[in-house]
Amino acid sequence: MTKQSELQELKKELEENDPTPALRSTATQLVFGDGNPEAQVIFIGEAPGKNEDIQGIPFVGAAGKFLDEMLASVHINRDDIYITNIVKYRPPNNRDPLPEEKEAMWSYLLAQIAIIRPKVIATLGRHSGQAFLPNLRISQDHGQPTDISIVLDGHEEPVIILPLYHPAAALYNGGLRQTLLDDFQVVKDILSNEI
Numbered sequence: 001m002t003k004q005s006e007l008q009e010l011k012k013e014l015e016e017n018d019p020t021p022a023l024r025s026t027a028t029q030l031v032f033g034d035g036n037p038e039a040q041v042i043f044i045g046e047a048p049g050k051n052e053d054i055q056g057i058p059f060v061g062a063a064g065k066f067l068d069e070m071l072a073s074v075h076i077n078r079d080d081i082y083i084t085n086i087v088k089y090r091p092p093n094n095r096d097p098l099p100e101e102k103e104a105m106w107s108y109l110l111a112q113i114a115i116i117r118p119k120v121i122a123t124l125g126r127h128s129g130q131a132f133l134p135n136l137r138i139s140q141d142h143g144q145p146t147d148i149s150i151v152l153d154g155h156e157e158p159v160i161i162l163p164l165y166h167p168a169a170a171l172y173n174g175g176l177r178q179t180l181l182d183d184f185q186v187v188k189d190i191l192s193n194e195i
């Protein structure tokens with residue numbers, strides 16, 4: 001089976017198991033993930049927003065546009081990455097996802113990672129970062145690749161987590177813009193085997 005068809009199967013499984021029925025009932029549709037199943041990097045946000053809910057694709061709103069800009073600044077194409085969220089339905093009025101919603105979706109995220117087997121997992125924002133690095137302090141730890149192990153397909157596997165600020169943070173705080181752009185260079189360096 002190709003990675004693409006494995007992801008398709010996983011998406012079907014998520015829809016059938018319906019781990020967050022309340023969220024599904026208020027959302028327009030599932031926002032499972034998008035991009036290249038052969039990607040060396042997965043970006044993980046928090047949860048879909050309004051535009052993502054309408055289009056069924058992660059990071060297509062204002063934060064997504066800035067993400068595209070940052071990728072372009074280090075010559076990475078959106079077609080070269082895979083992108084998803086911890087929680088895969090839009091929470092009502094964009095409220096923060098609840099701990100139990102993140103918990104319910106966690107095994108699906110790990111299964112996506114197990115299929116794609118990226119070289120680096122870039123988390124976007126504190127909530128996504130803390131899902132992998134519980135003691136993360138984003139202001140201190142952003143841009144620093146961290147080796148951890150996670151259970152993929154029943155085995156402990158080493159992965160590199162690169163915690164990044166959420167692109168939306170730079171839309172509210174212009175000072176973070178350059179910080180994020182600098183941190184995207186770290187993504188590029190990891191992918192070019194320079195770290």
Ligand code: URA
Binds near residue numbers: 045
């Ligand atoms: N913010 C997120 O965390 N995810 C999206 O898909 C869009 C905005």
